[in-house]
Amino acid sequence: MAANSRLTIAVHALAWLALAHRRGQAVLTSDEVAASVLTNPVVIRRGLGELHRAGLVEVRRGAGAGWRLARPPEQITLLDVYEAVERDPLFAMHHTEPNLECPVGRGIRPALTGVYDGVEQALRRELAGTSIADVLHRTLELTP
Amino acid sequence: MAANSRLTIAVHALAWLALAHRRGQAVLTSDEVAASVLTNPVVIRRGLGELHRAGLVEVRRGAGAGWRLARPPEQITLLDVYEAVERDPLFAMHHTEPNLECPVGRGIRPALTGVYDGVEQALRRELAGTSIADVLHRTLELTP
DNA sequence: CCCAGCTGTAACCATTACTGTTACAGTCAG
DNA sequence: CTGACTGTAACAGTAATGGTTACAGCTGGG
Secondary structure (H helix, E strand, O other), X not given: OOXXXXXXXXXXXXXXXXXXXXXXXXXXXXXXXXXXXXXOHHHHHHHHHHHHHOOOEEEEOOOOOEEEEOOOHHHOEXXXXXXXXXXXXXXXXXXXXXXXXXXXXXXXXXXXXXXXXXXXXXXXXXXXXXXXXXXXHHHHHHOO | OOOOOHHHHHHXXXXXXXXXXXXXXXXXXXXXHHHHHOOOHHHHHHHHHHHHHOOOEEEEOOOOOEEEEOOOHHXXXXXXXXXXXXXXXXXOOOOOOOOOOOHHHHHHHHHHHHHHHHHHHHHHHHHHOXXXXXXXXXXXXXXX
């Protein structure tokens, strides 16, 4: 499925913002986040930009600029993050329309749409059950 | 996520095999399946090849060759198909290992692995609840 | 009011996956 | 033996991703 790491990068950045805030550091620059994720700052700015558009983080420009969470980490779920960074549906339909003269070709798309919708709902329910605060908690728990 | 249509193609092919069998046609060639999906027969042979490796379909070679379901469509779930055609996990980790000197970089991977596993389990449960027979039923229901 | 320091974004590259296509060797029922 | 079909390699076009450089735009603090 050519899985991407955007959700991982975004959650990592948010958890790092949450921890920094708890430690008294109001904002982090894209360079500072990139130093934890170990990637290029532009990749971080792109990812945090999507989260900003979704209202999950705030950004200050100019001197003393940087990023911070727009609301407490308990109130940001992985579903919020998923919706912010993921555009495509889980499963794609046929690239070209199937043969409508075949009974299967005619009815398969709406039938699959129903099933796929159910799967996406299940995935969303699961993602909604975990917050950035939960992730941070488990992260620190695992590395004493 | 660069979603692909392999699951869709595979389910379409299986539903078509199930219907053809019900109509008295023992096997279908890749050309016949391709005519319903409207794609190249090689694409079908590739897809059905994966299903064959997973034991979901049987194939006969030589003259009078073709494909058929290895077991009744009620006993083939979309989870079976998903596992046969999808290799990558739903969400990828960082491409490069994060900074282990950062507490978040150190613990984020196992923390996310736990969450991602839960999501995949939810997705699998959902897929396991639908069989090829169900899909065929809904397909024909929607196109009288 | 200016400037250092940072964001936002365009542009480009290498890599990879997917779909579609041609070609051809291997297989086997009749 | 042969025709019909499978299995698979090889290749092309398209697209997404992650990484990188470059640079215009913004703004708090001096």
